[in-house]
């Protein structure tokens with residue numbers, strides 16, 4: 001296991017085109033460590049158009065706190081218009097979240113990562129059964145191309161939620177105020193709810209679906225290629 005600080009330094013210095021993916025508490029720790037190392041990381045965040053107002057305020061607070069740009073990546077306008085016309089705004093409660101996540105997250109991310117050699121995420125092994133084998137450094141099987149290897153770094157893969165919050169408290173790192181209202185893992189507003197005591201931290205994400213399907217596809221090794229074809 002490599003210390004997060006060392007891995008973040010390696011990742012940010014050995015690649016010409018590398019960016020930190022920002023959305024949650026873990027991601028700000030990566031930004032915080034990078035800033036302590038005096039590195040000026042490239043940061044992006046997926047703006048699905050369905051985030052909580054508190055999350056947009058949080059993005060702005062992180063920008064102000066670290067005096068860094070956070071590039072907001074939006075869905076393709078034409079594809080989204082077509083999708084909403086056909087599917088409406090809440091079909092994920094009946095049809096599952098994959099198609100909406102594909103338009104609002106996966107395709108914009110795929111487009112953004114086309115110009116990247118590597119990206120850094122705040123994923124942790126104990127967040128979900130689908131992440132239990134997570135490596136600190138891996139080839140991104142989802143977004144690498146036939147002639148291009150994309151590296152994905154997960155410096156906090158072995159951290160627990162307690163370690164994350166200890167770091168946030170000790171270093172006065174900004175966090176999303178939704179955490180003070182019982183939210184733990186935070187995604188889009190219609191697909192996230194607070195959790196009850198004793199529930200797993202991702203129990204509030206896509207709660208109407210089976211536990212093994214609660215990934216938006218950003219970190220899957222296998223994406224439904226039919227969905228990608230439809231979105232193209």
Ligand code: SF4
Pocket residue numbers: 048050092097098100101102104105187188189190191216
């Ligand atoms: S999390 Fe929900 S609203 Fe957000 S992109 Fe996925 S299905 Fe759509």
